[in-house]
Amino acid sequence: MLGLGTSLASIDSHVIHKELSELDNYTDLDIWFDFSRTLGNQGDTVTAVTNLGYIGAGGGTRSFIDSTCDLNDTTTVRMDDTSGVAVGMLVVGDSVNSTVASITDATSIVLADATAAGTVSNVALTFTSAADSYDLSQETGTPSLNIGYNTTNKRSVSFDGGNDVLVTKAVYTTAGKPMTILLVCHNENISGGNDYVIANAGDDEDIAHIRFRDGGGSVQCKWNAEKSTVTTPTNNTSGTTSSYTMANDTNMAVVFRRDSDGKLYMYADDVGIIAKKSNTNNDTPANFVFGAIGGTSETTADYEGFIGEFALYDVDLGEAKILTMLEEMCKKWDINQ
Numbered sequence: 001m002l003g004l005g006t007s008l009a010s011i012d013s014h015v016i017h018k019e020l021s022e023l024d025n026y027t028d029l030d031i032w033f034d035f036s037r038t039l040g041n042q043g044d045t046v047t048a049v050t051n052l053g054y055i056g057a058g059g060g061t062r063s064f065i066d067s068t069c070d071l072n073d074t075t076t077v078r079m080d081d082t083s084g085v086a087v088g089m090l091v092v093g094d095s096v097n098s099t100v101a102s103i104t105d106a107t108s109i110v111l112a113d114a115t116a117a118g119t120v121s122n123v124a125l126t127f128t129s130a131a132d133s134y135d136l137s138q139e140t141g142t143p144s145l146n147i148g149y150n151t152t153n154k155r156s157v158s159f160d161g162g163n164d165v166l167v168t169k170a171v172y173t174t175a176g177k178p179m180t181i182l183l184v185c186h187n188e189n190i191s192g193g194n195d196y197v198i199a200n201a202g203d204d205e206d207i208a209h210i211r212f213r214d215g216g217g218s219v220q221c222k223w224n225a226e227k228s229t230v231t232t233p234t235n236n237t238s239g240t241t242s243s244y245t246m247a248n249d250t251n252m253a254v255v256f257r258r259d260s261d262g263k264l265y266m267y268a269d270d271v272g273i274i275a276k277k278s279n280t281n282n283d284t285p286a287n288f289v290f291g292a293i294g295g296t297s298e299t300t301a302d303y304e305g306f307i308g309e310f311a312l313y314d315v316d317l318g319e320a321k322i323l324t325m326l327e328e329m330c331k332k333w334d335i336n337q
Contacts, residue, residue, distance in 0.1 A: 017331035020182075020311055021052070024321055027060060029053045031134055031172060031290070031312035036154035036332075044145045046157050049136035049166065053311070055129055062129040064175070069093070069123045071115040075101070077125070078108050083224075083287060085109055086133050086170030093117075093125035100127075134172055139165040139202035140297040146306055153251075153334045154308060159294040161189055161304030167202035171291040173224075178316035179288055181210070181256040182325065184309035184333050187248050190216040196295040197303045198310070200224075205296045208289040210256065212303075216246030219275070221256070221264065223285035232264060232277040244274035251308075253329040258288070259316045267322050269335050308333055 020032055032053040038046060054060040068080040077091075082103050089100045095117035102110045117123065141164035146156050157166070183197065195212040199205035209229075211220040217235035222228070235245045246252060254274075255267040262283035266275040293310060295302025309329070317325070330336065 018328045019332075020325070021058070023325055023328065025313060025315060025317060026058065027054050028313045028315040028317075029058070029311060030055050030062060030314050031168075031310070032056070032058075033136060033293070033310045035157045035308050038145055038155050038157065040145045042145065042147045045138065045142045046145055046166065047138040049157075051132070051134045051136070051168075053134070056131060056134055059131075061131075062133075063126060065124055065126050067122060067124040069125045070121045071096070071117050071123055072119045073115055073117070075111045075114050076104075076108060077111060077115070080107065082106055082109055083173045083289070084175065085127060086129060086172070088130045088133050088170055090128045090130065091125055092128070093123055096123075096125060099130075129170075133170040134168045136166040136168060136293065139167040139292065141165060141294075143294055154332075156186065156306040156308040157294075158306050159303045161295075161302055163297050163302065164294050165202045165297055165302070166293045168291050171201060171289060172312070173289050174287045174312075174314050176260075176287060177258050177262040177283075177285070178260050178314075179256075179258050180311075180313040180315065180317040180322065182253065182309065182311040182329070183210075183256075184251070184253045184307070184329055185303075186251050186306040186308070187212070187216070187246060187304070188306070189304040190246050190248050195303060197293070197307075198290060199292040199296045200289040201291045201296065203297045205292075205298060212246055216248075219256075219266065221277075221282070223258075223262075223282075223288045225289075226285045227281040230264075230277060230279065230282040232266065232275045232282075234266065234268075234275045239276040240273050242271050242274050244268050244271055251333050251335045253309075253326055253333060253335055255322050255326060257316060257319075257322060265319070267319075267326060269326065270330050272323065273319070 098113040143164040200208035264277040
């Protein structure tokens with residue numbers, strides 16, 4: 001083929017891979033940050049990252065109808081549950097056409113404009129996300145661009161284990177228990193206790209988080225405020241056939257999967273399933289709340305290392321599709337355990 005300086009046979013195998021947008025269920029991929037596409041120079045502070053998920057740059061929307069809304073011709077709307085609402089969402093209904101200005105508490109929100117339907121109860125309103133609702137911005141510290149020096153073979157974002165945090169414009173809440181999370185990272189201090197990888201907000205990890213523990217031998221998860229944290233060992237074969245310990249200076253791709261019952265399944269690299277968990281604290285929470293990467297400004301136990309990719313599907317992809325996704329990520333990020 002004329003004009004090509006590299007033949008197909010000469011391309012390293014890890015270069016030939018499929019992106020998440022080319023795999024099944026892209027329309028269910030609500031959040032996707034591919035830091036390998038981040039522009040800039042080595043060491044530049046990362047201040048903004050576009051959500052490449054379907055409801056972000058992918059051009060889709062996240063929409064739902066809530067039929068429990070109480071109106072009174074003010075900007076206040078009361079409803080049974082505000083967990084799915086995000087600031088900036090478009091709100092449309094009978095005599096209502098506004099956006100969410102703020103979320104007061106678990107049952108009350110404030111609109112940018114007053115409603116005009118009188119004092120009425122159990123009104124159906126449609127909430128639709130803005131395209132940039134889940135883009136990332138700099139919260140604290142100086143999360144910085146790494147262009148592949150001594151770490152991942154691609155660009156990634158470096159977090160120093162102190163207060164480097166990136167946050168979404170609005171907090172994201174899954175529609176229910178089922179979900180799938182992908183995390184590609186390169187740990188620098190897995191045994192040092194600096195291990196909050198994602199959390200519900202830039203200044204708070206008490207509601208929800210995923211945290212590496214025990215020198216890389218277990219993972220601590222908290223899905224929302226309903227129940228306490230749950231620790232799941234990965235370094236034994238209880239319930240699986242694989243023992244997996246997260247190591248320093250090694251690229252890693254790990255998937256967290258919750259099914260419709262809330263049960264947790266964890267997969268990693270080309271190893272397959274590495275852990276399972278099912279108990280009251282793990283299974284009961286009705287959804288997962290996400291809003292920060294790298295830790296929070298509230299704790300000193302933040303992540304130290306490099307994050308290359310993060311994705312959150314609002315569905316349970318199932319084991320077969322997860323293994324396919326990990327196969328592609330191992331090619332992309334040159335992972336071979």
